[in-house]
Amino acid sequence: MKNKSALHESEGTHPSSEVNAVMAKKIRDSRRKETSIDEIFTRLRAGDKSALSQGITLVETNQPKQQEKAAQLIEKCLPYANNSIRIGITGVPGVGKSTFIEAFGVHMADAGKKVAVLAVDPSSSISGGSILGDKTRMETLVNHENAFIRPSPSGDSLGGVAKKTRETIILCEAAGFDTLLIETVGVGQSETTVHSMTDFFLLLKLAGAGDELQGIKRGIMEMADAIVINKADGENRKPAERARAEFRRALHLYPAKETGWQPKVLLCSAYYKEGISEVWELISDYEQKLKENGNFSKKRHEQNKFWLLQTINEHLKSRFYNEPEIKILLKQQLEALENNETTPFEAAAFLLQRYREL
């Protein structure tokens, strides 16, 4: 066209204008994207629960593009995070976790607290289900204006679920939620995971027949800041009191916590809403004491550091052990080890040498 006639020279701008249109669209799209994250952020900061949900959905996605947006949102939220108490709650199925969270959450929400309930459930990645999926068990809380309930994210590893949960905590806090309840069913290492992302760790128990302390998972007692014996009502009251005495004795066996906190044992009946305010008083007391002695923020900083190093170490390992050649060689070395043909150190040196040469 350009070469047809000098008169048509003005038309030469058309293609250039089209290019501009493409660019303009790109800019518009990019602005729309920014607006979108900006908008989610603004609404989220105003306490809008649907914006918070949207944000969490971004955090939970595995798409690289959405992940980038999630990272932008988290970055915006970071300065407004951290202003909360994060409470981990664990207990075996049947202990009444949902009933307890409902009663405790409503109690807090009625008192003007903004309560967010999250869950870490590594098994949900297999079953596809969620421990908070059955929201009918939290009818009052789910409809409370001061409460926000989010079912457990799915993930292909506990590490993945943990990352999503920790990022969700940031969004919830930026949205003004000051009381975070993070539930776990206690499959595999999930209690340790929840313990390492919460300020206060609460173990729910029942007074049952026989020895109360048998059957408590290894290490759980040492993590607990409080043991709450649920269903301590009616005929259960006496056995619950006996269990309380036994748990107190058992807790006494452990050395004092680094935070200076001495774990406590309480009774409650979540169903009859008895003993709920005492649990909150205990947690308030804990928060106050640890803030006074500086251990509250110290613990959070240590948790941040733990998660940073943990994430790095897991990545280094997964890169090594997922290397196809290493997989084959490792299998061979393990066999040689089983037959006493090599030592663990010789085998390790061999594998590391081969990994370096890859």
Next chain:
Amino acid sequence: MKNKSALHESEGTHPSSEVNAVMAKKIRDSRRKETSIDEIFTRLRAGDKSALSQGITLVETNQPKQQEKAAQLIEKCLPYANNSIRIGITGVPGVGKSTFIEAFGVHMADAGKKVAVLAVDPSSSISGGSILGDKTRMETLVNHENAFIRPSPSGDSLGGVAKKTRETIILCEAAGFDTLLIETVGVGQSETTVHSMTDFFLLLKLAGAGDELQGIKRGIMEMADAIVINKADGENRKPAERARAEFRRALHLYPAKETGWQPKVLLCSAYYKEGISEVWELISDYEQKLKENGNFSKKRHEQNKFWLLQTINEHLKSRFYNEPEIKILLKQQLEALENNETTPFEAAAFLLQRYREL
């Protein structure tokens, strides 16, 4: 010379003969080296303690050439290893570990057992000292024909000390030692290390004033296969019996061990040589039960696997964290984390990306 006259042609062989001399020396040296390891091995297999000492010195060296020889020796010894009971012994200073090991070791050695005493003491790398250095406290044992005592190796890390100790175990077993006592003072993670290389883990305690269970290091109770309360004589007898009851109650709180073994509590007076044979009967009972249910060799195989993976993981980490650029960047990211400017996951992703690019 060669070119001077044809008559001197025969002299042409001289330089070649000199070359042969050099080569012959090399061959002789190399043979001498081989003979040396062969000789150490042969003498070691015959139960010669000085050959065993020589072998252990090789294992403990950090010189690459000597390490190669050590690896050759270990390879030769491997088929003859494993035929022993490896007993881990821990307890705080003052509990009478040396006296106990002396009494227990002499009891075993008198009964025809071949007793080797080793130590894992990560602190010795700092102090340069050794927990078994004060051999005067084991006068009888050290001179017993059936006993061999080796002070703790020095090392710049617990991992290094552990490697040397595990390899020393192989040499001791190949030398016919069937009863291995591996002592630790319990600094840092050293109990866990000793626990993960022994068949039976014995915790020495005293009956003291106040609550016996307070002050027990986290996790030690769960590792113990037996708690032996020492100095249970004279006026100490009654408090020791009370402590025994308390420890029994406490051990009862833990879930049963995977090996099917129920940990026991015993009293002894190492000084008066009382209760020593009961400790041995207990360990024999343990060995028999675990060999019957297959857990004895299963545990050893698991320990081998643990050490292989542990060694790999430690190397992967040390390579990452010792990278000079990573050191600087990690410091920066930790500061950003402290100021809530980043999340643990974002910081980890950044550092891993930079590490990949190195």
